[in-house]
Amino acid sequence: MSAAQATTPLLAVRGVRAAYGKIEALKGVDIEINAGEIVALIGANGAGKSTLMMTIFGRPRARAGTIEYDGQDITGVPTHEIARLRIAQSPEGRRIFPRMSVAENLQMGADATECSEAEREAGLERVFALFPRLKERVAQRGGTLSGGEQQMLAIGRALMSRPRLLMLDEPSLGLAPLIARQIFDAIRTLNRQDGLTVLIVEQNANHALKLAHRGYVMVNGLITLTGTGSELLQRPEIRAAYLEGGRHG
Amino acid sequence: MSATSARPSHAAQPSGSAFILKKALISAAVALVLFSLMIGVRTEAGPQGGLIYWTRFGDLAALVGTVFGGSIIIELLRQWWGPVDKDRIVPKPVQSAMSFAGRWLAPALLVFAFLVPVIFYNQRYILDLSILVLTYVMLGWGLNVVVGLAGLLDLGYVAFYAVGAYSYALLATNFGLSFWVCLPLAGILAAFWGVLLGFPVLRLRGDYLAIVTLAFGEIIRLVIINWQSLTGGPNGVSGIPRPTMFGIPLTPGDDGLAAKLGIEFSPTHRIVFLFYLILAMALLTNWVTIRLRRLPIGRAWEALREDEVACRALGINVTTTKLTAFATGAMFGGFAGAFFATRQGFISPESFTFQESALVLAIVVLGGMGSQLGVALAALTMIGGFELFRGFDQYRMLVFGIAMVLLMIWRPRGLIGHRAPTVFLERNQAISSDLVKEGHG
Numbered sequence: 260m261s262a263a264q265a266t267t268p269l270l271a272v273r274g275v276r277a278a279y280g281k282i283e284a285l286k287g288v289d290i291e292i293n294a295g296e297i298v299a300l301i302g303a304n305g306a307g308k309s310t311l312m313m314t315i316f317g318r319p320r321a322r323a324g325t326i327e328y329d330g331q332d333i334t335g336v337p338t339h340e341i342a343r344l345r346i347a348q349s350p351e352g353r354r355i356f357p358r359m360s361v362a363e364n365l366q367m368g369a370d371a372t373e374c375s376e377a378e379r380e381a382g383l384e385r386v387f388a389l390f391p392r393l394k395e396r397v398a399q400r401g402g403t404l405s406g407g408e409q410q411m412l413a414i415g416r417a418l419m420s421r422p423r424l425l426m427l428d429e430p431s432l433g434l435a436p437l438i439a440r441q442i443f444d445a446i447r448t449l450n451r452q453d454g455l456t457v458l459i460v461e462q463n464a465n466h467a468l469k470l471a472h473r474g475y476v477m478v479n480g481l482i483t484l485t486g487t488g489s490e491l492l493q494r495p496e497i498r499a500a501y502l503e504g505g506r507h508g
Numbered sequence: 509m510s511a512t513s514a515r516p517s518h519a520a521q522p523s524g525s526a527f528i529l530k531k532a533l534i535s536a537a538v539a540l541v542l543f544s545l546m547i548g549v550r551t552e553a554g555p556q557g558g559l560i561y562w563t564r565f566g567d568l569a570a571l572v573g574t575v576f577g578g579s580i581i582i583e584l585l586r587q588w589w590g591p592v593d594k595d596r597i598v599p600k601p602v603q604s605a606m607s608f609a610g611r612w613l614a615p616a617l618l619v620f621a622f623l624v625p626v627i628f629y630n631q632r633y634i635l636d637l638s639i640l641v642l643t644y645v646m647l648g649w650g651l652n653v654v655v656g657l658a659g660l661l662d663l664g665y666v667a668f669y670a671v672g673a674y675s676y677a678l679l680a681t682n683f684g685l686s687f688w689v690c691l692p693l694a695g696i697l698a699a700f701w702g703v704l705l706g707f708p709v710l711r712l713r714g715d716y717l718a719i720v721t722l723a724f725g726e727i728i729r730l731v732i733i734n735w736q737s738l739t740g741g742p743n744g745v746s747g748i749p750r751p752t753m754f755g756i757p758l759t760p761g762d763d764g765l766a767a768k769l770g771i772e773f774s775p776t777h778r779i780v781f782l783f784y785l786i787l788a789m790a791l792l793t794n795w796v797t798i799r800l801r802r803l804p805i806g807r808a809w810e811a812l813r814e815d816e817v818a819c820r821a822l823g824i825n826v827t828t829t830k831l832t833a834f835a836t837g838a839m840f841g842g843f844a845g846a847f848f849a850t851r852q853g854f855i856s857p858e859s860f861t862f863q864e865s866a867l868v869l870a871i872v873v874l875g876g877m878g879s880q881l882g883v884a885l886a887a888l889t890m891i892g893g894f895e896l897f898r899g900f901d902q903y904r905m906l907v908f909g910i911a912m913v914l915l916m917i918w919r920p921r922g923l924i925g926h927r928a929p930t931v932f933l934e935r936n937q938a939i940s941s942d943l944v945k946e947g948h949g
Contacts, residue, residue, distance in 0.1 A: 316820075316821065318820065337825075338820045338821075338823075339820065339823045339824060339825040339826070340823075341823070342820075342821070342822060342823025342824075343823050347822075348821050349821075350817060350818060350821045354815050354817060354818035354821070355815075355818070356810070356811050356814035356815055356818065357814060358810075358813075358814055358927055359807075359810060359811065359814060359929070360929040360931065362929065362931040363807060363810075363929060363930060363931045366804075366807060366931050367807060367808070367811050367819075367822055367824075368822055370804040370807060370808060370822070370824070371822055371823030371824050371825075372823065398929060416822070417822075420822070420823065
């Protein structure tokens with residue numbers, strides 16, 4: 260990671276504020292993600308984690324601050340153009356297209372980016388190698404998949420645009436622990452083999468911090484703590500707030 | 509997965525005579541409230557200009573009784589049929605027969621459509637009816653792009669039909685342009701209006717969108733009525749030229765088609781020509797729609813119907829996607845309108861009321877949103893059925909309404925609720941079992 264940190268970060272969020280109407284969800288957030296890193300963003304319900312992810316994508320727009328991606332200011336860029344800069348996201352609640360087949364769902368991921376037929380094929384192969392279960396279900400409608408398979412599909416769909424930065428919003432939400440572990444394993448594989456940069460938003464702090472190189476803790480629209488994954492896992496306040504008492508890891 | 513699906517899904521559905529009775533009583537009570545003023549009390553202006561009224565409690569009682577009885581019958585039918593989404597075990601021979609019918613229905617219908625003028629050459633009534641049915645098939649297919657594929661509920665589709673009809677009528681009567689020049693122009697103008705409607709409603713969905721499109725349809729109609737100097741207002745436009753067969757008129761004169769071919773002139777020639785014209789236009793609509801569905805834009809329409817947020821997250825430009833859906837649907841409506849004008853020879857705002865929008869929408873919904881074959885079948889059923897029920901005279905709408913209610917109870921997703929996928933894997937590779945065992949996928 261030391262080599263990556265020497266250069267400019269792939270994504271830099273500086274002093275970003277965002278609001279829904281009068282309710283301010285982000286109150287000046289700074290995060291940095293270096294190329295090749297897995298960064299976890301953890302926090303309680305309503306802390307603003309998902310809002311931050313959506314704001315990076317331009318919806319809602321940042322009211323103040325800047326978002327820089329690969330040295331380019333993307334603060335005011337329309338959402339659909341941000342996706343073409345090879346930032347992909349798997350939104351909260353998976354949001355696959357239930358009446359469309361698995362193959363069509365995956366195609367949708369590649370449709371907005373200008374990629375050749377060969378690249379598309381290669382992308383499909385890559386997704387199927389990562390999640391063989393999807394290949395088995397390729398003609399099935401998305402809505403008929405199980406929760407874990409839908410999450411695989413949502414990640415696979417995001418990967419079809421051959422992103423450099425993948426943002427995942429609560430990939431383990433509502434999944435059985437075994438399936439959640441498979442998803443996290445897949446993310447680790449993507450990072451190690453392809454050098455994919457990942458921002459992962461999670462409530463499941465234990466899993467996410469074990470997976471991530473670095474983590475940020477968000478409370479009420481502000482970043483309150485940051486450090487490497489293992490550092491954060493050791494912090495008593497993290498243990499108290501996110502690990503013990505509530506959900507087990 | 510299997511653990512949840514094993515739970516009997518109909519356990520939650522109550523049954524038994526108490527439930528049926530309760531439901532019927534509620535329906536009857538609602539009917540009583542509704543009809544007590546509509547039927548129970550009749551008012552009229554008296555001889556002195558004052559309002560007089562009298563009561564019709566007998567009729568009211570009969571109606572409420574009918575609703576009560578009807579509710580019981582419907583509920584009994586429902587329970588006999590079972591839950592709507594239940595998987596029914598169909599015997600093997602029936603299954604194979606159905607899949608056989610499903611595969612051959614569309615080609616058979618197409619061949620039949622081509623043969624209609626041959627079979628019914630001497631039956632003007634059937635030919636006229638077929639042309640009407642095909643017009644609605646085309647309108648249904650056009651609206652299907654907007655409603656069925658893109659999921660944008662459009663209650664003002666007739667506006668584009670009107671724009672197409674008036675475009676042709678006005679261009680032809682004022683500038684003497686031929687049908688074949690006007691046809692694309694009518695489509696372009698309708699598409700332009702489609703985009704114009706699309707802009708203000710970009711942020712709207714569902715009910716709100718429906719209301720705005722409904723208003724749009726009415727605005728177009730009112731503009732046509734009131735812009736007398738251009739459109740002739742309520743008097744409409746008459747003397748719209750008949751179409752020519754690429755320049756050769758279908759008239760009894762010396763330069764007519766019959767004279768050129770050396771056959772005896774018959775007015776049926778024109779009807780047959782119109783029939784094949786609308787058939788070709790409808791098939792073009794179908795072909796374009798099927799092609800578009802396989803392209804990224806068609807996929808984006810369907811994805812938009814499924815989940816707008818996800819579309820944005822994938823980098824789909826939601827604005828242009830919606831506008832192209834509106835424009836494409838409107839364009840086909842415009843083509844159909846131009847055809848309507850040339851067939852009738854006379855158009856007036858009365859032909860473009862909300863009822864037309866509702867009829868076309870009903871065709872799309874009954875057919876199963878997004879299904880091309882379903883829409884064609886629904887148009888045939890609706891328009892054909894409308895004629896079939898002519899014998900019921902004043903009860904025609906009633907019989908028709910009941911038929912529609914029953915259909916929606918038993919086939920809530922429309923006649924053909926199945927959606928065919930558009931993406932297939934090039935190669936059908938077998939997946940080795942060690943890849944898909946538990947804990948690896």
